[in-house]
Amino acid sequence: MDAGADRRGVVRLYDTARREVAPLDPGPVATLYSCGITPYDSAHLGHAQVYLTFDVLQRRLRDLGHETRCVRNVTDVDDDILRKARELGVHYLDLAAEEIARFDADMAALGLIAAWSEPRATSAIAEILTLIGSVLESGHAYQAGGAVYFDVTTFERFGALSHLDQPTMVAMAAEHGGNPDDPNKRNPLDFVLWQPSLPDEPSWESRWGPGRPGWHIECSALALRELGETVDVHGGGRDLVFPHHECETAQSESVTGRPFVRHWLHVGLVGLDGTKMSKSLGNLVFVGDLVKEWEPTAIRLALLHHHYRPDWEWTDEDMPRAAARLHAWRAASLGVAPPDAPDAGAPVADPGLDLVRSFLDDDLDTPGALAALDAEAAAGRSVVRGAGLLGVTL
Numbered sequence: 001m002d003a004g005a006d007r008r009g010v011v012r013l014y015d016t017a018r019r020e021v022a023p024l025d026p027g028p029v030a031t032l033y034s035c036g037i038t039p040y041d042s043a044h045l046g047h048a049q050v051y052l053t054f055d056v057l058q059r060r061l062r063d064l065g066h067e068t069r070c071v072r073n074v075t076d077v078d079d080d081i082l083r084k085a086r087e088l089g090v091h092y093l094d095l096a097a098e099e100i101a102r103f104d105a106d107m108a109a110l111g112l113i114a115a116w117s118e119p120r121a122t123s124a125i126a127e128i129l130t131l132i133g134s135v136l137e138s139g140h141a142y143q144a145g146g147a148v149y150f151d152v153t154t155f156e157r158f159g160a161l162s163h164l165d166q167p168t169m170v171a172m173a174a175e176h177g178g179n180p181d182d183p184n185k186r187n188p189l190d191f192v193l194w195q196p197s198l199p200d201e202p203s204w205e206s207r208w209g210p211g212r213p214g215w216h217i218e219c220s221a222l223a224l225r226e227l228g229e230t231v232d233v234h235g236g237g238r239d240l241v242f243p244h245h246e247c248e249t250a251q252s253e254s255v256t257g258r259p260f261v262r263h264w265l266h267v268g269l270v271g272l273d274g275t276k277m278s279k280s281l282g283n284l285v286f287v288g289d290l291v292k293e294w295e296p297t298a299i300r301l302a303l304l305h306h307h308y309r310p311d312w313e314w315t316d317e318d319m320p321r322a323a324a325r326l327h328a329w330r331a332a333s334l335g336v337a338p339p340d341a342p343d344a345g346a347p348v349a350d351p352g353l354d355l356v357r358s359f360l361d362d363d364l365d366t367p368g369a370l371a372a373l374d375a376e377a378a379a380g381r382s383v384v385r386g387a388g389l390l391g392v393t394l
């Protein structure tokens with residue numbers, strides 16, 4: 001018998017679409033999809049924070065008795081990776097292989113639960129072609145100039161996830177390479193499902209001419225293939241809400257007629273020196289560099305100190321503070337037995353663990369959980385179990 005009586009709880013999580021904290025109520029198997037990397041550069045702390053958020057959520061869901069299946073795709077064909085491969089003079093799949101290995105090593109160092117599956121976009125060309133065919137048949141897409149576009153005017157709820165008005169969406173689509181002035185488009189917000197490749201780019205045969213997939217269709221095809229029509233939790237960095245997730249929703253629901261996602265989880269961006277960390281700005285802190293200097297467990301704690309939802313700034317104080325906290329927790333727990341179950345089968349009474357559970361159930365309040373364990377440790381009690389639920393091994 002397990003300690004189920006003590007674990008009862010419901011994870012309440014902010015949902016981007018409803019704009020409120022709402023209970024997450026998956027079945028026995030919780031399905032999650034976190035938008036993965038484009039493997040052309042190393043993982044920075046912004047990536048780590050996204051995947052760590054999905055990791056902590058999975059740990060609490062497993063603690064509640066759910067099985068979790070978290071898909072993390074790899075966008076191994078898109079504008080960014082093709083441009084970088086061109087610059088380096090290497091094959092784009094060789095670049096992808098190298099960066100995927102580095103990314104997996106970084107995430108393993110941080111103690112992340114391995115993804116249930118880590119499918120690559122290039123593994124799903126057949127599914128992508130089938131899905132584009134279905135979007136066309138459903139009357140939500142059109143062909144022009146060798147490309148296939150989604151027709152946003154046919155999807156009434158377009159914008160319902162991001163809550164943005166039309167001019168804002170047009171401006172943001174332009175920023176994200178959406179090319180609103182493309183003369184083949186009927187509406188500036190229409191987005192590419194299939195596009196002709198440039199002469200030196202990879203190209204696949206299709207009914208609409210040779211080419212390659214658009215950015216958004218890959219995630220819809222992979223989510224449908226791996227997890228079915230409706231995913232319990234889908235998300236990624238806050239910057240993916242629009243256009244990426246809005247477009248995914250439109251094309252998926254147009255075909256299935258069913259809700260694509262029950263709960264949208266978006267993670268705030270990590271800044272450095274007053275600006276969002278991004279590859280284009282070059283102001284990045286890489287996980288691979290931090291692990292050379294610091295214990296990975298301390299890096300994990302440094303990230304957990306920040307709530308997942310708001311944007312935040314990385315500073316020189318983050319790592320020393322996390323290392324000191326880890327030291328204090330270990331000092332309090334070393335040689336102190338965690339509270340025992342009084343009888344075999346009875347729930348474990350562990351105040352630290354219960355506090356972590358209740359903080360996680362409140363929109364994954366990891367800063368609150370850390371502060372609670374600080375107080376437990378300061379009172380001389382072992383925090384092994386509470387830390388363990390956060391994936392922190394003492």
Ligand SMILES: [Zn+2]
Pocket residue numbers: 035036219244
């Ligand atoms: Zn995606």
